[in-house]
Amino acid sequence: MxxxxxxxxxxxxxxxxxxxxxxxxxxxxxxxxxxxxxxxxxxxxxxxxxxxxxxxxxxxxxxxxxxxxxxxxxxxxxxxxxxxxxxxxxxxxxxxxxxxxxxxxxxxxxxxxxxxxxxxxxxxxxxxxxxxxxxxxxxxxxxxxxxxxxxxxxxxxxxRKEEAVKFLKPLPVSCLWGVGPKMERELNKIGIYFIGDIQRYDIDVLISIFGKRGKEIYDFSYGIDPRPVEVHIINQSIGEEETFQEDIKSPEILINRLEFYSINLANKLVSKGYLIRTITVKVKYNDFTVETRSMTLNIPTNDEKIIFKISKQILSNKFSLDKSIRLIGLTLSNLIYPEDPIQLSMEI
Ligand SMILES: [Mg+2]
Structure with missing residues (x-):
């Protein structure tokens, strides 16, 4: 069925x-x-x-x-x-x-x-x-x-299942789950702009270029997605990151991104009833070196203000902000699923 x-x-x-x-x-x-x-x-x-x-x-x-x-x-x-x-x-x-x-x-x-x-x-x-x-x-x-x-x-x-292929055909590849700006550019390079282009592409070539992701996007292009509805978070961490279109030297923009990530990620925690203890900021510099710095809290939280405050501290204290930055990311880990869900309003 x-x-x-x-x-x-x-x-x-x-x-x-x-x-x-x-x-x-x-x-x-x-x-x-x-x-x-x-x-x-x-x-x-x-x-x-x-x-x-x-x-x-x-x-x-x-x-x-x-x-x-x-x-x-x-x-x-x-x-x-x-x-x-x-x-x-x-x-x-x-x-x-x-x-x-x-x-x-x-x-x-x-x-x-x-x-x-x-x-x-x-x-x-x-x-x-x-x-x-x-x-x-x-x-x-x-x-x-x-x-x-x-x-x-x-x-x-x-x-409907039988309409899926036709529905997907004219949409840009960015509509596919998990295709961000970077993957989109890589697909464009091999002449793929629309989902219909993927439908027509040789799956073996896609796999040879993109590995497992190649098979995934091929399946998506035909409307196939086996993932079940998951009642709980399975991953042990959640995060968001973004590569900037051009290298960034303004701490203000980096802080804005951290605030945006904090709000989004805290929303996810709240909606699933989870708390986290560890906050990690990741920075990729314009020379492609990557650094990550973490902080672990004594009291678990799902509060976006706390997450933002701590991530901001990590950014300003533990990174050298005089270099240009290509990417900033925020990851929350050490997920805790409290014994007493009522306390965390698991009603939602
Ligand atoms: Mg909405």
Whole structure:
């Protein structure tokens, strides 16, 4: 039997909550992301996106693009509460839930009517939380996630197994799971720009160039993704990193990235009920040398402010910031799954 997977992604989550709670903000460009001039945008309302504002953009740049926007600090406590409510709704419909961030999750509803369930979840979210979500349905996680992206906000899209190959064909390769800017450039080099190009490519050549990843992207290009919905984190660490388009010498930009990673990674921890003890910052210099420096906390945490503060300290105390930097990364490890999940609001 085919699996039935639903991917739910809330629309402009933080900004939508702020607009819900303050009717004066409705229909206006709202940017949530800290009021510090050095902060980054966490969420922009759809009205703000029209001006080109998007998440991860420095607030300074956003202010230039959208000077009349309403800039609000991140009220994480409030968003976590809403996230809990959201997961209470999910739990009505499936016991197999894989939260992937504070506002996104996969549900495995195999054997049931996924379309009716998705409609009901959307209805419940609107009625109980006065928020909208975009939902995708398919036979695996990769396709379900793509489907939820097709129509936003307030979308509901089904990609049937037999439509997958045709659906994927015209999309850029960056839509494939795990294809970042670097892999995209490597694919472009061998003439692959669209997923259809991969479908036509010789799988053996792909494997000879990219190894295991070659087989993976070939399978993805045909809509094949065997990964199950995972209720718990399996990896022993989580992290994010980014190679800059050009070498960076500004500590401010590096700190912005760390803040952005801290928020994203803390969201993941919170949504899965994990705490971490070790924070590692990785830096690749423009001469390609790589250094990592870690700090282990006495008290485990999932608080993005603590993670950001510590990672910032590591960056400024343990790296030589007078050299140009190509890449910065943040990894959280020493994951702890507490005995008493209630304490950590495992309800979500
Ligand atoms: Mg979202």
């Amino acid at each position: 085919d699996r039935e997977i639903i991917h739910i992604d809330m629309d402009a989550f933080y900004a939508a909550i702020e607009q819900r709670d303050n009717p004066n903000l409705k229909g206006k460009p709202v940017i949530v992301g800290g009021v510090r001039s050095r902060g980054v945008v966490c969420t922009a309302s759809y009205e703000a996106r029209i001006y080109g504002v998007h998440s991860a953009m420095p607030i300074k740049v956003a202010r230039r693009l959208c000077p009349n926007g309403i800039y609000l600090p991140v009220n994480m406590e409030k968003y976590k509460e809403v996230s809990k409510e959201l997961h209470r709704i999910f739990k009505r419909y499936s016991s197999k839930i894989e939260p992937i961030s504070i506002d996104e999750a996969f549900l495995d509803v195999t054997g049931e009517n996924s379309l009716i369930i998705a409609q009901n979840i959307k209805k419940d979210i609107l009625k109980e939380l006065q928020l909208t979500a975009s939902v995708g349905i398919s036979t695996n996680k990769f396709l379900a996630k793509l489907a939820s992206d097709v129509k936003k906000p307030d979308g509901l899209t089904v990609i």
